[in-house]
Every structure is written in structure tokens, then in C-alpha cells.
Amino acid sequence: MAQVKICGLRRPDHIVTAAESGARFVGFVFFPKSPRAVSAEEAALLIPHVPVGVARVGLFVNPDDAFLDHTLGHVPLDIIQLHGSEDPGRVAAVKALTGLPVMKAVGLAGPDDLAALTDYGLVADMLLVDAKPSKGGDLPGGNGLPFDWRLLVGRTWLGPWMLAGGLTPQNVAEAIRLTGAPAVDVSSGVEIEPGEKDEGLMRAFVAAAS
Ligand SMILES: O=C(O)c1ccccc1NCC(=O)[C@H](O)[C@H](O)COP(=O)(O)O
Numbered sequence: 001m002a003q004v005k006i007c008g009l010r011r012p013d014h015i016v017t018a019a020e021s022g023a024r025f026v027g028f029v030f031f032p033k034s035p036r037a038v039s040a041e042e043a044a045l046l047i048p049h050v051p052v053g054v055a056r057v058g059l060f061v062n063p064d065d066a067f068l069d070h071t072l073g074h075v076p077l078d079i080i081q082l083h084g085s086e087d088p089g090r091v092a093a094v095k096a097l098t099g100l101p102v103m104k105a106v107g108l109a110g111p112d113d114l115a116a117l118t119d120y121g122l123v124a125d126m127l128l129v130d131a132k133p134s135k136g137g138d139l140p141g142g143n144g145l146p147f148d149w150r151l152l153v154g155r156t157w158l159g160p161w162m163l164a165g166g167l168t169p170q171n172v173a174e175a176i177r178l179t180g181a182p183a184v185d186v187s188s189g190v191e192i193e194p195g196e197k198d199e200g201l202m203r204a205f206v207a208a209a210s
Helices: 013-022 040-049 064-073 088-098 115-121 172-179 201-207
Strands: 003-007 025-029 055-060 079-083 102-108 126-131 162-165 184-185 192-195
Touching: 003 055, 003 201, 013 025, 013 040, 013 201, 025 040, 025 184, 040 064, 055 064, 064 088, 079 088, 088 102, 088 115, 102 115, 115 126, 162 172, 172 184, 172 201
Parallel strands: 003 025, 003 184, 025 055, 055 079, 079 102, 102 126, 126 162, 162 184
Antiparallel strands: none
């Protein structure tokens, strides 16, 4: 059983479905290249549909201070998710700037990537363990690609973490069983096409993760 984050929501009715299904986190993508991107102004109209008790996660890729200030000036968020090449010092700086908890995404492709989990685990409030994006890819995340979950078997964690990367209603239970993930995150696996969430898939995913 794991808590669920559904990322890349862009419609009020989908936010309601995610929350009613039992998702405990909803993610809004503030990265213009993403097919799930929303502007601060658009997100400001979506946020009121997030029920109390569901965490509002803002997803950023290498944001500068001005972009963070602009977004947070329009959109009340509970967690900042950094999904770019931000180093631990930048993670600490974003925490200080925003006063919000920071979840840092760490991409895994092989054993050599595991050290970053320790480095970021010392400064971030939470880790999002995702598949490492392919070199030259357009998106640092949201690619619907899993990584080898066996990399995480038996690992001791410094703090809270979330498993992501190619999760679906069909594979999420096995991913949780194998890794012991306390929380899981999904975007592509609950979409009928990039950026278009499906209510039935969202319900099935949360049920399979619970
Ligand atoms: O979702 C996006 O479009 C996205 C774009 C740029 C950076 C990160 C992005 N998503 C980050 C997430 O938290 C996704 O939910 C996570 O990478 C898992 O995505 P998926 O493999 O599609 O389930």
C-alpha cells in the first residue's frame, strides 16, 4: 500500500477524480515544453479544486528565483518539485527562498546513479526516484519509462521518497512490492495521449497502489 501522486493535471474534473480516487498528491507542471504544462495563471484557476488534505505539488525544471516568485505569487503550493539538474546547493537555496518543502527528482539508469540519492537525501525534504531521461530527450521526466527497480531492493533511506517512471495500473503493485516504495507517482501511465489524463486509468492506478 502506497500513497499516490498524480502529476500533470490540467482540468478541474480530473483533479476531483484524482482526489476522490484517493490520490494524496496532485502535481502541476510549470515547464513550458511539457504537454502537461500549465501557466501560473491557469494553475491559479485549478488550485481551488484541490481538496484539503491533498498536497499541491508544483513541478519545476531549473527554475530561477524570479520564475519561482512569479509562480508562487499566483499559485499556493505545498511542495516544490525540482526535476532538472539542480545541485544540492540549489535545492537548499530554493527551500530558503520559498519556505516550502522541496522534493528533488533523481534519475536512475544504473548503480552509478545511486550515490545521488544520498547526496540529495541530505538536503531535500523528499526524493522522487525516477527513470533517468535519455540523452537529448526533450523532457527530464514524464516520459513513461521505467528503470530497473531491483536497484532499490534492500536500500536504507534517509527520509521520505516516492517511486516514479513508467508506472501503470498494471505494474504499480509489483513496483511497490519489490521496492517497498511508501509513495508512487504517475503521469503517462494514466493518460490516453500525452497530456490527456483518463479518469478510469487514474482510478485503476490508485486502486492498484492501495
Ligand atoms: O510530466 C512531465 O511532462 C514532466 C516534464 C518535465 C519534467 C518532469 C515532468 N514530470 C515529472 C513527474 O513527476 C512525472 O510524474 C514522473 O517523471 C513520472 O512520469 P511518467 O513516467 O510519465 O509516469
